[in-house]
Amino acid sequence: MIKILEKSKCSGCHACVGVCPYGCITMQRDEDGFLYPVIDESSCVDCKLCERVCPIINKKESCKQIEDISTYAAYTKDNNLRFNSSSGGIFTEIASAVIEDGGVVFGAAFTENFDVAHKCIDRIEGLRELRGSKYVQSTIGNTYSLAKQYLQDGRKVLFTGTPCQIAGLYSYLGKEYDNLITQDIICHGVPSPMLWRKYIELRESKVGARTQGVSFRHKKTGWKTFSIHLAFANNKEYIASISKDYYMRGFLSNLCLRPSCYDCKFKDKIRQSDITLADFWGIQHVLPEMNDNKGTSLVIVNSKTGRELIKRISDKITIKSANLDEAIKHNTAMTCSASCPSDREAYMETVRTKGIKRATKKYLKVSFALKTKRWLRRFLKK
Ligand SMILES: Cc1cc2nc3c(=O)[nH]c(=O)nc-3n(C[C@H](O)[C@H](O)[C@H](O)COP(=O)(O)OP(=O)(O)OC[C@H]3O[C@@H](n4cnc5c(N)ncnc54)[C@H](O)[C@@H]3O)c2cc1C
Ligand code: SF4
Ligand code: SF4
Ligand code: SF4
Known part of the structure; x- marks a missing residue:
């Protein structure tokens, strides 16, 4: 192929x-x-x-030095924005600053039928489309060439995405632009769009209506125990904790990631991007005063451009310095690829032929201990 x-x-x-x-x-x-x-x-x-x-065939060694990297825990002071963001809402704050300076922002958005694709936004209100992690691979489409046009026109561009998408952009551009800022994420890997489509179809058939909104990181029960939430055209909704939901269980068990994610070439403390964002998992051990279960971002600043942007938004956010090694101790996806389960292919084949429900029941069995725990919890609630 x-x-x-x-x-x-x-x-x-x-x-x-x-x-x-x-x-x-x-x-x-x-x-x-x-x-x-x-x-x-x-x-x-x-x-x-x-x-x-191709950024995989020609992987560039970064000229950045580990000593130049600064690490922070941060969250926006805007509580509503923080609630609607995956971690601390830092993406929207940096993106808003770029748009205020006359720039444009590229990132992952849902399409009309809830596939995920990159798009360009030039208004602050439009940033809601890019806000929030979408756990499906986002299609780059023609956004690299669009970004190049804006850069050549002298417009500031913030391009955000997975580390492989940022590497692809730099390779495509082939030269440095002073008006380009890039932001990547610590990336667990991206799940199969086929699985996501089957999942949406299953949920829609259960409620008998089309999907109208999706949040992979609903904070109703807090940031650390987040849920997946879908809203439907008939005003019904679906919300489930990640330990119960078919899709999230497949994702977090690494059964449905893109093959390249199991041997990712971009796992490194030194990044190509100007800023790396992630969830600050383990914040309770590192900076307990930043731990309120509303979402705290891990912000890794990799360049002078990144430092200037974080300084520019400093009045909008609560921010504290942290140590890089301590910060990533609880986030192995920074430096290690997800391991590929031996039954990945069998799981995906079952999804393809028999559907996501059958595949989950067969390959993601709930242990007896967990079943008992859930039953006890329900019993005590009653
Ligand atoms: C597929 C995926 C895997 C991740 N894995 C980890 C992990 O292992 N550990 C960790 O700490 N954090 C991980 N993250 C990052 C984390 O979920 C948050 O995105 C990050 O903390 C920024 O949150 P925020 O509140 O600042 O902004 P938010 O508003 O929540 O994030 C928006 C940003 O995420 C980008 N984005 C959303 N979906 C996608 C997508 N499908 N592809 C590319 N970019 C996307 C948008 O373009 C935008 O830049 C992952 C995110 C994604 C999308
Ligand atoms: S899509 Fe990207 S990674 Fe794949 S062959 Fe083309 S340049 Fe290489
Ligand atoms: S860039 Fe196009 S023309 Fe050149 S080798 Fe690749 S496919 Fe062929
Ligand atoms: S794990 Fe690596 S290859 Fe997979 S999406 Fe993330 S950066 Fe790209």
Whole structure:
């Protein structure tokens, strides 16, 4: 299927598609819904530009030094924004500052039918579309070339996404721009869009209405014990803790990640981005005064550009310095790839042929101890 790079290594960043001067590469979905480049060999002139731009084949060593990295725990002072963000709402604060300066912001948004794709936002109210983690791979589409146009026009650009998407952007651009700011995340990995589609269809069939809103990180029961929440056109809603929900259990058990996520080339303390955002898991041990279960972001500032942006929003946020090694002790996804379960393929095959419910029941059995605990809790409640 793919000639540029071995399929299991390709992160789907779209850099090769954007760079091909003859438009002979298209991204096509495999059976799990992940996009891979496919070359139309009849129009390919073998210039090898696609290979030269691929950030996996040509992984760049960062010139940044570990001593230049600053680490913080932070959250916005705006409680409503914090509630609606995955961790401390720092993304919206930095994005708002860029838009106030006349810039534009790229990030992951839901499409009309709840797929996930990158888009460009130039109004502060529009940032709500990018707010919140979407646990599905986001399609880059033509956003690298759109970002390049804004950069060439001299407009400030904040590009956000997974570390592989940021690496793809830098490779695609091929040169430094003073008006570019990048923000990545600590990334557990991205689940299969096919699984997400099956899940949405299952939920919609249960309530008999179309989906109208999704939050993967609903904080009704707090930041640490978050839930998935779906709102439907008939005013019904679905909310479930991550330990009970079919989709979140598949995600957190690593059964449905993109193959490249099991051997991710971007796991490093030194990042290409200007700012790295994450959940500050373990905050209760590191900075207990920042631990109120409403969401605290881990903010890792990797460059002078990143430092200036965090300084610019300092009156909008509560922020405290932390030690990088202590901060990532509770967040292994910073430096380690998720391990691939031996029954991943069998699970995905069952999802494809028999659906997500059957696959969950077969491969994600609830232990007797957990069943008893849940039964006891229900009993005591009564
Ligand atoms: C797939 C995925 C895996 C993650 N894994 C971890 C992890 O292992 N450990 C950890 O601490 N944090 C992880 N995070 C990051 C964390 O969930 C928050 O995004 C981060 O703390 C920023 O939160 P916030 O409150 O500042 O902003 P929010 O408003 O919650 O985040 C919005 C930002 O997330 C980006 N985003 C949302 N969905 C996607 C997507 N599908 N692809 C690319 N970018 C996306 C948006 O573009 C925007 O930049 C993950 C996020 C995603 C999307
Ligand atoms: S070798 Fe050149 S022409 Fe062929 S697909 Fe790659 S970039 Fe396009
Ligand atoms: S450039 Fe990106 S999409 Fe193309 S082969 Fe490399 S990783 Fe895959
Ligand atoms: S784990 Fe690595 S390859 Fe997978 S989405 Fe995250 S950055 Fe990309």
